Amino acid sequence: MAAIARFGSRVVPELPQIVQQCRDKKQLVEGPFIEQFEEAFARLPGSGHVRTCSTEYGRMALYFILKSMQFPEGSEIIVPALTFWVVPEIARVAGLTVVFADVDPITFTLSPAAMERAITPNTRAVLPTHLYGLSCDMDPILALARQHNLKVIEDCAHSLGAEYKGRMVGTLGDASFFSFQAFKPLNTYGGGLAWTRDAELARRVGEYADGEEWPTDARVESILRQGKLQYTFIRPKVFTYSVFPIWYAASFIGAKPEERLWEGVRSLNPLPARYRGRYTNVQAGIGLAGLQHLPEFIERTRRHARILDNILGDVPGLTLPSTPEGRTHVYYQYCPYVPDTGALVKRCIRRGVDVAPMHVDVCTTMELFGWTGASAPGAAKSSTAVQVPVYESLQDAEVERVGRLVRAQVIRLGRTDRSLAVVG
Numbered sequence: 001m002a003a004i005a006r007f008g009s010r011v012v013p014e015l016p017q018i019v020q021q022c023r024d025k026k027q028l029v030e031g032p033f034i035e036q037f038e039e040a041f042a043r044l045p046g047s048g049h050v051r052t053c054s055t056e057y058g059r060m061a062l063y064f065i066l067k068s069m070q071f072p073e074g075s076e077i078i079v080p081a082l083t084f085w086v087v088p089e090i091a092r093v094a095g096l097t098v099v100f101a102d103v104d105p106i107t108f109t110l111s112p113a114a115m116e117r118a119i120t121p122n123t124r125a126v127l128p129t130h131l132y133g134l135s136c137d138m139d140p141i142l143a144l145a146r147q148h149n150l151k152v153i154e155d156c157a158h159s160l161g162a163e164y165k166g167r168m169v170g171t172l173g174d175a176s177f178f179s180f181q182a183f184k185p186l187n188t189y190g191g192g193l194a195w196t197r198d199a200e201l202a203r204r205v206g207e208y209a210d211g212e213e214w215p216t217d218a219r220v221e222s223i224l225r226q227g228k229l230q231y232t233f234i235r236p237k238v239f240t241y242s243v244f245p246i247w248y249a250a251s252f253i254g255a256k257p258e259e260r261l262w263e264g265v266r267s268l269n270p271l272p273a274r275y276r277g278r279y280t281n282v283q284a285g286i287g288l289a290g291l292q293h294l295p296e297f298i299e300r301t302r303r304h305a306r307i308l309d310n311i312l313g314d315v316p317g318l319t320l321p322s323t324p325e326g327r328t329h330v331y332y333q334y335c336p337y338v339p340d341t342g343a344l345v346k347r348c349i350r351r352g353v354d355v356a357p358m359h360v361d362v363c364t365t366m367e368l369f370g371w372t373g374a375s376a377p378g379a380a381k382s383s384t385a386v387q388v389p390v391y392e393s394l395q396d397a398e399v400e401r402v403g404r405l406v407r408a409q410v411i412r413l414g415r416t417d418r419s420l421a422v423v424g
């Protein structure tokens with residue numbers, strides 16, 4: 001039976017034609033799709049200004065937004081303790097002092113109460129991260145921001161298409177940024193986008209984005225090749241005989257090869273050379289097609305989440321991801337709490353399903369941020385949750401297989417625990 005990878009990649013069927021068209025017209029790098037994509041993206045919320053940013057990274061959109069906001073020296077920004085380490089690091093490189101605030105363990109998103117405790121006279125901004133496809137509880141966050149005169153910059157890297165009280169995430173605060181990496185909700189093989197409601201801020205972000213150099217054709221071709229390779233390696237038939245055997249062997253020797261998948265944790269000052277460069281025409285062409293397919297991608301992913309909910313709903317010891325009233329989830333990841341994360345991950349991998357620990361970081365425990373040691377029990381609790389494959393490119397039958405396997409193994413682990421308790 002084919003093994004199932006932890007991540008899927010949303011690839012639009014029109015991709016080969018778009019790439020060929022750009023090659024034929026010698027418009028891989030510069031061309032008309034960029035403006036068309038920005039216009040199409042801006043129509044999603046229907047208001048505000050958007051600017052594509054960077055050849056490879058959505059984080060550069062955050063960097064440009066922060067630089068454009070021109071905060072005075074010594075300004076603090078509140079960042080959730082549970083997020084990808086790059087986000088607070090970029091804020092630091094942009095000149096801000098990062099103050100972490102805990103997350104709500106039920107939704108994994110910024111806790112408004114923790115945000116309030118983190119506010120000092122130097123706080124100038126807050127960065128609510130709509131982690132794993134679910135919106136933060138934005139009303140109390142926006143109310144606190146108004147009360148303390150803070151800028152709100154939403155991290156939408158995981159959550160394009162999610163809503164809060166009927167409004168698209170990324171349009172609730174002062175500015176927001178999106179990531180278009182290969183595993184993200186809109187995959188243009190890298191790059192990102194900044195949204196803001198403020199025309200002057202958009203102009204400054206645009207100056208930064210346009211101040212970057214155009215990448216060469218060769219770099220763009222290399223990005224397209226890498227994207228194709230990633231897509232190929234995570235398809236069940238190829239994954240089974242390529243990456244999966246490494247995962248399988250690692251489950252016996254306690255190695256963590258997946259750590260090599262992620263960028264090494266380090267200071268980003270100065271910004272690495274790969275971070276530089278403008279967003280290109282071919283990426284924008286792929287993005288235009290991606291926007292057309294987005295509703296169906298989201299619908300399929302949600303259907304998969306419902307399949308998992310149905311199969312796992314009554315399993316003792318397992319807490320399913322929940323979606324509070326007024327929010328919609330786009331399931332970038334599906335993360336239940338389970339009784340024994342390490343044992344469950346091993347058992348699933350040995351049976352062909354790449355269930356994984358949560359891949360974001362508890363930043364308060366990271367040396368890079370000086371082991372702040374700040375209490376963040378909500379973020380720490382994420383070590384007892386797992387990521388179960390839910391992505392849209394899976395077939396429903398594959399999702400059912402994933403669900404049945406997780407169900408059976410959690411139940412078995414429960415039995416083992418009880419028998420150990422009796423023996424002990």
Ligand SMILES: Cc1ncc(COP(=O)(O)O)c(C=O)c1O
Pocket residue numbers: 056057058059060083084086087129131155157158178179180181191192
């Ligand atoms: C929560 C979060 N924010 C921001 C980013 C940055 O996106 P990018 O890798 O495109 O810079 C990521 C990347 O995975 C992320 O997980």
